[in-house]
Amino acid sequence: MQTSDNVEQAMPRYYAQRAAEYERVFDKPHRQADIATLKAWLRGQFAGRHVLEVATGTGFWLPEATADAASWLGTDLNAEVLAIARLKPLDFTRVGFELANAYALGDTLRGRRFDAAFAGLWFSHVPMSRREAWLRGLHAQLSRGARVVLMDNRYVDGDSTPVTRFDAEGNGFQRRQLSDGSEHEVLKNFPTADEFAALLGGRPFEFRELGYFWTLVYEV
Ligand SMILES: C[S@@+](CC[C@H](N)C(=O)[O-])C[C@H]1O[C@@H](n2cnc3c(N)ncnc32)[C@H](O)[C@@H]1O
Numbered sequence: 001m002q003t004s005d006n007v008e009q010a011m012p013r014y015y016a017q018r019a020a021e022y023e024r025v026f027d028k029p030h031r032q033a034d035i036a037t038l039k040a041w042l043r044g045q046f047a048g049r050h051v052l053e054v055a056t057g058t059g060f061w062l063p064e065a066t067a068d069a070a071s072w073l074g075t076d077l078n079a080e081v082l083a084i085a086r087l088k089p090l091d092f093t094r095v096g097f098e099l100a101n102a103y104a105l106g107d108t109l110r111g112r113r114f115d116a117a118f119a120g121l122w123f124s125h126v127p128m129s130r131r132e133a134w135l136r137g138l139h140a141q142l143s144r145g146a147r148v149v150l151m152d153n154r155y156v157d158g159d160s161t162p163v164t165r166f167d168a169e170g171n172g173f174q175r176r177q178l179s180d181g182s183e184h185e186v187l188k189n190f191p192t193a194d195e196f197a198a199l200l201g202g203r204p205f206e207f208r209e210l211g212y213f214w215t216l217v218y219e220v
Helices: 004-027 029-045 079-085 105-109 128-139 193-200
Strands: 050-053 071-076 095-099 114-120 142-153 163-166 172-177 183-187 205-209 213-219
Touching: 004 029, 004 079, 004 183, 029 114, 029 142, 029 213, 071 079, 079 095, 105 128, 128 142, 128 193, 193 205
Parallel strands: 050 071, 050 114, 071 095, 114 142
Antiparallel strands: 142 213, 163 172, 172 183, 205 213
16 A cells, blocks of 8 residues: 555656656547647637646647746646657747655745746646645735636546446545556546645636546636
């Protein structure tokens, strides 16, 4: 049984090891319509804004998401994934990357403020017991009225990797294999609109479900 400490260490190690093959997950033919919808939608979300991105990974969404942003700082714990993000066709006069721990953003950002935040396919990996603190830490980096955009996978029977167990606090775990044959157990949750209503404590929000993804937008 994994404790929450080693779960949080195992997850970034898994993504460092997966960096070169990460984007294969976006090749699934039946997900292409959703992916195209999301890319077009993301572009509009950040127009004219100074954006902080958490857990950027390989930067799959960035050519579209950053297109009209005033500035964009992509952050991740792993240098391996940011090295791939830096190869994307981006306007590097407005887009930059830095290593940062999503659970200690203030340590890296040191008072810099943003008027938008984005995290794609990240929130599903935040343990239930850390959700509130993670959101609080994110909001602390943002100016009043900033827009927060989260998006992630929906659980789709027969398509998603099955959840093989739940821990005592309700986190789900999937068993995943990389092309080198290594096996990894990864914490992956599938939050609902009701869970966000509780977490956001009465703040208005828009939760949208596509076939394979959900999106959440609200202001701080
Ligand atoms: C599922 S990937 C998401 C990548 C990208 N945002 C996307 O939508 O494709 C999760 C990312 O979280 C990063 N990560 C894991 N733990 C982290 C932490 N504590 N702080 C920052 N990034 C972390 C991993 O390196 C990985 O790039």
